[in-house]
Amino acid sequence: MLTTRVLRSLQYFCNYFEPHINSISFFCLVFFLFVYCCMPPFSQMFQKEVIESVMDITLSSAVEACADVETVPATVSVADLGCCSGPNTLFVVENVIRAVCERRREAVRQLPEFMVFLNDLPSNDFNTLFSLVPEFVQKLKAEHDGRIMVSVAGVPGSFYGRLFPSSSLHFMTSFTSLQWLSQVPAGLLNKGEPINKGNVYMSPASPPSVATRYFEQFQEDFNMFLRLRSQELVVGGRMVLSMLGRRSHDIHKKINEFPLFEALSKSLSISVSEKLVAEEKVASFNFPLYTPSTQELEDQVYREGSFTIDYMKQYYHDWMFENAPNMLSKTCRAATESLICHHFGEEIIEPLFKTHTRVLYERLVEGEDIGWCQITVALCKSAA
Template structure:
């Protein structure tokens, strides 16, 4: 999945944290069976590659302990519209890859892995009580469960006219509405996972955030939405988008600050934050792709269906929109670097 190139790069940068966490979990529990969930797994190659690396890491630890590797129960979750079939079709190759260097002839038994798809929103319960030991969630939690209802007045008109996210011209109620929705969603996420994880279970969560608690207008994440807003305005100036529809479109996104994250974890009370790291992704995405194009593909993958539904766009206009967007991102990058902030946090179930 090309649209995941930036996510893959970011996940690779913190892979050591993910693998160290699952190894430590296994060391402290040495169970015969490990339940692992990938929440918001998407349908690309990234999903199975990180699962394979987790299996390899646990297996290596089990060999050091002179113990047989545990069985792995892997739960792949995403929204029902996700193409789970793409993952399932990739499974034969995944199992084939897993068998390399393993088997009776090599003296290394192949671990038992049972993989299933679990469609549904992670803002709520997904799995039975205490069936999971490890949860991995990469680049999903900055998407809110919905556009904050408080962004609309009693007549259903947006109070954030001319913007699709928090911007300089947004009234303070807009920041409050987004933050309130984040609090509601993230606490529900934590509460739901607290039932599904065993005591001592771990979560590795990777998502976009922002530097300053007091400033929502960082040049890291909010700015990308500003540029998408400008791209839509270009189409509006050509009569390809109705102004009224542009005024009523908002994104269901929120980049929390470090303090906001810590506050929610403390407030919900089921988890201890073992680690919280912040990092920036370098703009070089490789493959001869411009950074703007990579960003546009990533945003399009999430936003396209909502944009098409809201504006009634056909594919041609969507192509045009994201071409403008990619160009604006590249132009801005040439002026001054935009480096989105990513957080990775490790939570331990109390």
């Protein structure tokens, strides 16, 4: 894929610029193109950094989960939920497989066979993801002298429904996906009137009942998620879940916990004043997104009762560097574009995200924080 991208870009530049460039500038161009093509797309760079920040706990949890699979040759089943279509998901799985093999080699010499399930919504670009799989499998085979068996399957569907047979998985991960709720909370209308006007999710400017509705939806969804996964995991199986979160436990505290979305609310108001979009359309738009606190996650895990908490950590990514607004806006666009298009139409996207980048720049120049909090929790399925 990388090679195709390099070649296609080269071909494009050669066709258009050939008459104007000498050989030195041509080689500079090739060099910069190569560097560009080797970088992950902007929208995935932040996620990759998030994944790297929780890699240690992911690997130790995977090793714990798979150390007890004693049948020879054992099959180890792992799944990534909300895998998207980029290389991040395979980066995680690759490291998990390596860590499990290393531990197995120390213990029993025989390497396990791996069944890898990649889950996302049916609208996900599974074709792009699958095109990365042969190289991924080859690489692992080469590292283990061909003695390893890795099978990869896509599982389209919502993680708020059953995805796998009972007691069939040993280890699951989900990165930067579980903040998405199954739906926008019900009850955001009062006698037909939207009650969260001017905001796109629960924010400091929302009436208190908005935060309550979002919290109730989160409780319902997360409880369902834990219950379903507990049916699918073997006893002693583990999950590492990392999602956007809040630093403050109080949902009614008037602090701006998620500036990226605050900037999106502001950009939508600007679009109204520029007559790009109707005010009523903006007033009725809300994202199905909830950023829980560590305390809320802990409470839900205890209440559901199928898991014990091995580890929990809150991490703040401040992203305070010059080009951050541009890159963060691209990340935000990748994550929200389909929902925005669905509600407002495609035409709004370009101008909206141009404004969004500008708003984020203004915030950065004013010294405002434009980062977010990420919460990671490692869970172990307890005996019934």
